[in-house]
Amino acid sequence: MGPIRQLFETLFTEVGRLTLLLWRVLVWTPRPPYDPRQLLEQMVRIGIQSVPVVLLTAMFTGMVMAIQTYRVLVRFSAEAYVGSLVSLSMVRELACVLSALMIAGRCGSAMGAELGTMRVTEQIDALEVLATDPIHYLVVPRVWATTLMLPLLVGIADAVGIFGGYLVAVVMMGTNPVTYMANTFQFMELTDLTSGLIKAAVFGLIIATVGCQKGFYTTGGAAGVGKATTQAVVTASIAVLIADFFLTKILF
């Protein structure tokens, strides 16, 4: 029973801490002083600067998906449906999960490291001393920026992934472009798109909350910052994958 009990204990304390931080973020959000500059800066860092990474990820995933589905579908002469398969997989699942994992690696880690360093060099204490609530000043803009920007990134990833699939299917495999495009959108419904974007927003919330929580409560100098950074990425990635299962179950 030992390891199982430990697993559940860890799980529940993690979820408890995150909920507590999230609660404080929500409580602080409507309160002045408002600092749009902080929010804007984080939106640029998390949103705009992540565009290349997300573009590449989506492009290659779409291309690989097209190759793989073509090779399999051709076995039962269903290669006309490559477009449907690629686009539905991208929009419903791959774009949001892969983008979320990339953002966890790129921004979740940065939050863990930055807030962790601020904690161990007493910068967070200094904020409090300067009559500024550090959660209000540091965590609130990061959480909102990630929650707002991730759906936008996923929207881009959807389009680019579908384009990647088109490129491979039409240019490399010689599929008729008109049939491919028709098949791409024939079976797609609006809920496919929105469910992916809703998932993306939730993933954004998870990544930022985990990253900030790990960084904010760092102890133990440089080694502690390293640990916080690793934990931010690992915990956020796993949480995204677990949340993905439950969200998919609920939303579809």
Place this chain on the structure above:
Amino acid sequence: MSVEPTGPIKIRLEQIFKAFGEKKVLRGVDLQVHEGESLVILGGSGTGKSVLLKHVIGLLKPDSGTVTVDGTDLASLDYREITHFRRRFGMAFQGGALFDSMDVFHNIAFPLERTRRFNRSQIRARVEECLALVRLEGTEKKAPSELSGGMRRRIGFARAIALEPQILLFDEPTSGLDPVMTAVIDDVILDLKRTLQSTTITITHDMTSAFRIADRLAMLHHGKVIAEASPEGMKNSPDPRVRQFIEGRANGPLNDHPADDPFSDHPADGPLNDTPEEGPSTKTRPPQESP
């Protein structure tokens, strides 16, 4: 020991106990600071001076005991009220604790901007004034990473005094500075006291500086205040522990194991010199939510 009160009591610490896990850092500290007074806290490394200072401003909460500032018990304030309450404090940290995402100008301007009481030109003028006080004019555009440790400390000092707070807390403001710069910082502290009637608590190892700025000195040892006196009283203290510290001798009663210490009425668990200088208790704040 004779201690003459100089005004109404500004800060009162009563029976403060604080432990981090097994390590008991403060074991019943009683201390009062009068309005407009400059108190210097002496004590070896790891005796809980920084921890004590963080209790005064509410960054740490005591396990037991009360901290009263201006008649308000800090424990009675919720996190919003305490954020507002801290406006009356200024604090300079050991390492400066500058925000490394901002340049020097924005570091010093930060407390001014957050109050929303000043316009741009007022902020600019005040930042220049503060930089001139610590003799670092013209460094506005520099990033904290471009500065030396001593310069960072002085910028931290400038940031702490930017709002001209009623209460100033200095955590070793002069350690690592050259004698001239130490004198400059001392003069600034004295000046603030004269012009603003600020109440200051300073932690220092530097005896020259301590005697220059102090109205009163308190010595912390094994988490308790073992001596409290005016500079004259401290210099003439018969207590061998105070003598050892002031005279800076390597051997003496401060090194004794507290169990054998005839002056300690508290059984304790480790010699003074064994305490690590940079334990988590003094450098960083432990997480609020412990696992």
